[in-house]
Amino acid sequence: MKRYDAIVIGAGHNGLTNAAYLARAGLDVLVVEKNDYIGGAAVTREMHEGWYYSSCSYVCSMMRQAIHRDLDLSRHGLLLVPYLGTVAFGDNGETLIDYPDEEASYLELKRHSPHDADAMSRFQADLGRYAQLIRKTLLRTPPDPASFRPRDIGELLWLAREFWKLGEQELYEYIRFFTMSAADFLEDYFENDLVKAAMASPGIIGTALGVESPGSAYILLHHVMGDVDGNVGAWGLARGGMGAISHAIASALREAGGELRTEAGVERILVKDGATVGVVLENGDELYSDIVVSNLDAKRTFTRLLAPQDLPPRILERARNFKIRGSSGKVNIALSGMPRFTGLPDNPYINRGGQGFVGSLETMERAYDAWKRGTWSEDPFIESVIPSAWDPTVAPAGKHWMSNFIQYCPPELADGPWTPEKRDAFGQTVVNKIERYAPGFKDLIVHMEVRTPHEIENEIGLTQGNIFQGELTIDQLLFNRPFPGYGQYRMPLKNFWMCGSSTHPGGGVSSACGANAAREILRDLKKPNIVPDDDCYDE
């Protein structure tokens, strides 16, 4: 009976990254994926002939350059393309354009509020300072604050030093920032409601918090700390859709001799004498390995794949109470032409990039209220991108597709389970809202894929459809992720590890979780480290 050195459960981009590094280190690695396609939430699927949707994640800026470079993902076919021109639309059709040119953007802000145009530089500087610090932690294993191992003490000191570098006043500010709401944070800077709404919107994407909820300021930071080629806060598209990222990593994995099996869902993780020894597939096959790595979220891993009797009760409790509330929907729409948005000039650099239907802080908070009541708002926040305007490979020539991310959409409805009818009604709400800003939009629709948390959970196994594999609040960040005391990828069973977004540094297409986990595993196996950090990258 073949025995692998390692089995990685799940071919999400983090699972693939983890496996690629283990394979490069010489381990005999197998990745098992339940779907007949790979990538998890970093996936491209042809849902209508000639149209390729990034079904879940749609834009990229967190991808660690050091990993991209080290795994040579460009050679494996990956090209990340920045897009330009993001427009925020207010409740009454007002527009706020983010021009690529700084001066133009300043003048545009000034049109709304001279005060806010000036304040923007201070806002960007403050955010930049916070982001800089967080960015440095992304490719590092969080220290265990309760441990006395020299390595943990060293890492804690490093972290302390980085914090101290901020200066006394900023240190207070930073600590305050972690527990603030996005709305309160923005109150310090801006007066114009559209400016506030536009800046606040990253604070609610993917989270079960509202703009007014404490903690949403950090979510905001999480979404702007990335960069495209050093352009901090910018987002890019993967040529060929987000699945191109997963495919490039899979190609690096295969090149290193790793094995990848699709349609091989894991039913159960095999445990013997407190150690994982392999997996049982849904088809009954048993596969054995020295170590097992889970790319699934923490809740799913511990409550579905492991038997309660194999786990310490405390961990089971933590897993059951792991905060992973779903809150987002995704509507992918194939279009016969380019939508035209009211109030925007016929300027191709800015009218076909990203659209934020932000409305106002009030509208966003009302949408959150609806979610709390187990329904969706008729006026939800939508963040859209038109990838086909920036990538010739994802739609037929002259045709387009629009990616719409919706906040909020509940995982369970107050009036009973999700049905195809309710799903379509949700989709219709989204279309109606866009039609308001782009008259004639409905007539362009060729095909639509509506995804509520229900679909997201069932297709790629994100519990409740939570896009981050677990809420990004301070109680579940850094050394608290996924559980306090288990922030270093090693789980409370022998030979068992986690490598998905449920671990530090959390959700987003970054490859960081998978890479960090690989580094820890290799260290445990006393193998030389081959996983890069990004210490040589300077701000």
Next chain:
Amino acid sequence: MATTDPFAGERLKESPFHPRQAPMNLRDAWSSWNGFKFADYYYDTVYEYFCIRNFCGTYDICPMQKYLVTGADALAMLDRMVTRDLGKLKTDRVTYCCWCTDEGRMIDDGTIFRLDEDRFMLTCGSPCIAWLRKSMIGFDDVAVRDVTEETAGLSLQGPTACTVLKTLGLDGIETLKPFGIQRFPFHGDTLMVSRTGFTGGLGYELWIPAPLALTLWDALYEAGGDYGIHPYGEAATNMARLEAGFIMPYMEFSEALKTVNYQHDQSPFELGLDWLVDFRKPHFNGRAALLAERERGPRYRLTKLDIEGNKVAEDAILYNNRRCSRQVGYITSAMWSPAAKANIALAMIETRYLEGDIWAEIYYPKELRPIRKMARCTVRDKPFWSGPGARQTPPPAT
């Protein structure tokens, strides 16, 4: 009443494509090339760079020098001038080549198009009529004509380029092989297309009599509308060519005839152009000197470097260790490569130090403070980026 422009003598010439390009140059970012007004970029360098890598873009090559070399001795004359063997160049094929002084130092590089048995077009970055005249000495039946201003050239580069030309109605363009030439009837004249370029990806160069330039432009932009066509300037070209590992005058080499300091020019060997030098040819300009250089080995080698970190090593000096004990070379061009996601550079490195460690001393500003950084360099032998299927015929469809 005609007023004379007192500054006429200082104004730059405008390319035949200028009337279309000027309104698209939203940033008024102009520089110059051979006396022509020339776009540095139009809207945004990175945007234009990604048109080359992702869609397609046009680059105005009108200011490039073009010479028609004709006559029964044209082949023999050119073959004696350049280091490459032109005997192998078939009609309707293009070749990249360079030419040298008697001392084997490079004067310029360029491309030679064999338009017919006895008709060639030579293109190069700088004017070289004087050198061509010199090279003609001893050949009876050869004539050289500068056709720079009568021929408009437009480079169309990027993965959608072939599809755009097909949409333009150029039937069979997909069968054109790299370095091949095809001709198509165009508004009563001939549009010549060569599958050539300077970006490392799929691309073509379009050649048309200057009076038809705008007609071509309009037709091309009509055809390319759904394929992301956009003009790009010098800045994006420079990015693309560096990723492809191509050399640029005044970056990688200084033209031998214009260099003041002894051996501050370069030989083809130093520039890694060994493959352009064909010693099987009995005679060509600089042969003896180059043969001797091959024997002793070139002093420098142009080398591709992958530099750790993200700080661009522009103008950096290279050393053999972190402590800068000995200088081993210098950077000629450097950039952050968005396609390769790497900090790349071309560098002139003394051959004898190529095997050892190489460190770049980089200075970069951080909110007004200059920061010094020593970064380890790794030598690369392949281009930093090459377009998927760029050499395939037919090219991959996008």
